[in-house]
Amino acid sequence: MSLENKIKQILNNFDDAESETIIETLTLIQPYLKSEITRDYLKGKIQAITDAHTDIEKKKLCNNLKPYFDWYLQGI
Numbered sequence: 187m188s189l190e191n192k193i194k195q196i197l198n199n200f201d202d203a204e205s206e207t208i209i210e211t212l213t214l215i216q217p218y219l220k221s222e223i224t225r226d227y228l229k230g231k232i233q234a235i236t237d238a239h240t241d242i243e244k245k246k247l248c249n250n251l252k253p254y255f256d257w258y259l260q261g262i
Contacts, residue, residue, distance in 0.1 A: 189214055193255045200252070205244035209235055212251060215258045228254065 187195075192211055196203045212232055219225045231251055238244045 190259065193258055197252070197255055200249070205235065205241060205248050208248045212254060215254055218258060
C-alpha cells in the first residue's frame with residue numbers, strides 16, 4: 187500500500203486507527219518535511235506518543251498531529 191493510501195485510510199477512520207499505525211505513518215512522512223527543525227519537532231512528538239502510558243493518551247497525542255497527514259496529501 188502506498189503512503190498516500192495509508193494516510194487516507196487512517197484519516198477516513200482515525201478513531202479506529204491504532205496509535206502504532208499512526209506513529210509508523212508519521213515516521214514515514216518525516217523525511218518528506220523540508221525543514222530540519224520541523225523534522226526534529228515531529229520526531230520529538232512521535233517520541234512523546236511512544237512514551238505515553240495509556241492508549242487514550244497516545245490517541246490524544248496522535249490527534250494533535252493530524253495536520254501532518256493533510257500536509258503530506260497536499261504536497262508538503
